[in-house]
Amino acid sequence: MADDDNVYDITIIGAGPTGLFAAFYAGMRGMKTKIVEALPEAGGQLAVLYPEKLIYDVPGHPGVLAKDLVKLLVEQSRFFEPTYVFDECVETLTRQDVRGEEVWRLGGASNAHLSRTVLLSTGIGAFEPNRLDRPGVEKYLNDGVYYFVEDKQALRDKRILIIGGGDTAVDWALNLKDSAASITIVHRRDGFRALEANLAELRATDIPINTFWELKRIDGDDAIETATIYENRTNEERTLDVDIVLINIGFKASLGPIANWGLEMVDKRHIRTDVFMETNLPGVYAAGDIAAVEGSVPLNLIVTGLGQAAIASNAAKQKIDPEARMFPGHSSEMKPQ
Ligand SMILES: Cc1cc2nc3c(=O)[nH]c(=O)nc-3n(C[C@H](O)[C@H](O)[C@H](O)COP(=O)(O)OP(=O)(O)OC[C@H]3O[C@@H](n4cnc5c(N)ncnc54)[C@H](O)[C@@H]3O)c2cc1C
Missing domain, CATH: 3.50.50.60 (FAD/NAD(P)-binding domain)
Structure with missing residues (x-):
């Protein structure tokens, strides 16, 4: 059941590095933010596939254990207190009218989530080892x-x-x-x-x-x-x-239900987006490993997803509030919480 009184500004599907960082930016833009993750924990590939490996190409971290980077991203994502929903695979994406406003309805096994915009940061989809x-x-x-x-x-x-x-x-x-x-x-x-x-x-x-x-x-x-x-x-x-x-x-990855949502794909693994990370569905954005920006080649790296997360969440802000600027301002000028 969807709670019609609880429409979020942005719902982020996938709590890998891209989704976690997007939650921070969406919060910084004052958006009511929810993250829905299929697994019981945050971190995506870093948490599941290589928690104990050192990553060397994250700016400012000459070498950081994947699980430590996840901890830091989770801490940062909590800054504006988004709502987290774990153990919930989003199965469907449809439209719903809520008191005259058309919003997105994200259906899980037992819950539904209503949102003005959606960010798909679903990475390589559901994955499991061979x-x-x-x-x-x-x-x-x-x-x-x-x-x-x-x-x-x-x-x-x-x-x-x-x-x-x-x-x-x-x-x-x-x-x-x-x-x-x-x-x-x-x-x-x-x-x-x-x-x-x-x-x-x-x-x-x-x-x-x-x-x-x-x-x-x-x-x-x-x-x-x-x-x-x-x-x-x-x-x-x-x-x-x-x-x-x-x-x-090796491991198998599949997009799972996402393949049936009417999204324009570049290939089996990537959703086509414009330069604002918006897909062919209005108000639905994609960032990180799942996204392929029109005219470019996907670079499936953490740092790419983090940059795209910032673009997507700021673009989503402007989508729901056309008066808002795309530029978020500088975080160094934010008032401490
Ligand atoms: C072994 C290995 C080493 C790597 N080393 C590096 C490195 O050194 N440097 C680097 O930059 N990159 C590295 N990468 C790549 C990096 O991990 C990815 O680029 C990064 O994880 C992408 O982040 P993401 O948030 O876009 O997706 P992911 O990390 O894949 O997270 C996506 C999340 O979405 C969830 N999800 C998917 N579908 C649904 C759904 N329908 N409903 C709800 N939740 C859903 C998944 O459960 C997952 O938690 C490495 C990858 C691997 C496999």
Whole structure:
């Protein structure tokens, strides 16, 4: 049910870095702001896919842990006290008349949210890791077998088997090499998708890299004791003593319900916007990884999303109040709360 007495000025779908920063700017413009997030926590890809990784290309932060950046963005977003709704996937976007005013209606599984403008900061959409179906994987899932590393400290002094050849697998091997008891990599082919510089750094370490090897099974009692791997051309087998198996074989992302909202897409992942980040639906904006500005090439980086968040929320302000200026003024001149 929608609460007709509670129409927001802007509702932001997605609490990744883009959505969080947009909430700050919308608040600074005096807009009544709500953020709706499908997951139980804020942070988007940073919180789910790489909380323990250092990010080097956020201005003013020569190196910041993804989870620390999320904490700071959440703190900043709270400055103007927006309404947060977690665990709510927005399924539908339609129009509704509220006492003569046409507003957007965002439908979730049980709730609906009414808003004059909408910002889609939905990133790559709903994402989940590619799963590996091998004996022992389910049994030890989140108890020795992990698709994401949430707490690096839990892996200290452990013997770790990393499966995969992409950025995540290589990054974790490098990231954990000084704190783990041992690291071994297995990858099913000899081509790696990881960044060349990281791969070169990995090859310069003494971490064993087993190409053309795959996981066959994981065994143990209360905890993992061994992992059996096999050479996929010869079927030769080896059993390794390990405590932890990290499976980093990529992830699937899908736009999900957003694809049915009548938005003009550039490709399967990007919504076309004008330079004010407005989509083909009036008053519906897109920013961050989901957005492709007409005439440019999407640059899926945190810093791009932050800039677009500022443009979109200021443009949304002008949409609902044509007398308002696009320029928000300087935050340094704001009165402290
Ligand atoms: C391993 C890895 C390392 C990276 N390293 C860097 C780096 O060093 N520097 C850099 O700048 N960038 C990096 N990136 C990219 C960066 O993470 C993204 O550019 C950034 O997260 C985009 O932010 P966003 O807020 O637009 O989207 P996201 O972070 O994807 O957040 C979108 C949010 O929207 C939510 N959502 C989606 N659909 C719905 C719906 N229908 N209803 C409600 N909620 C919804 C999702 O649950 C998610 O929380 C990296 C990415 C990966 C995967």
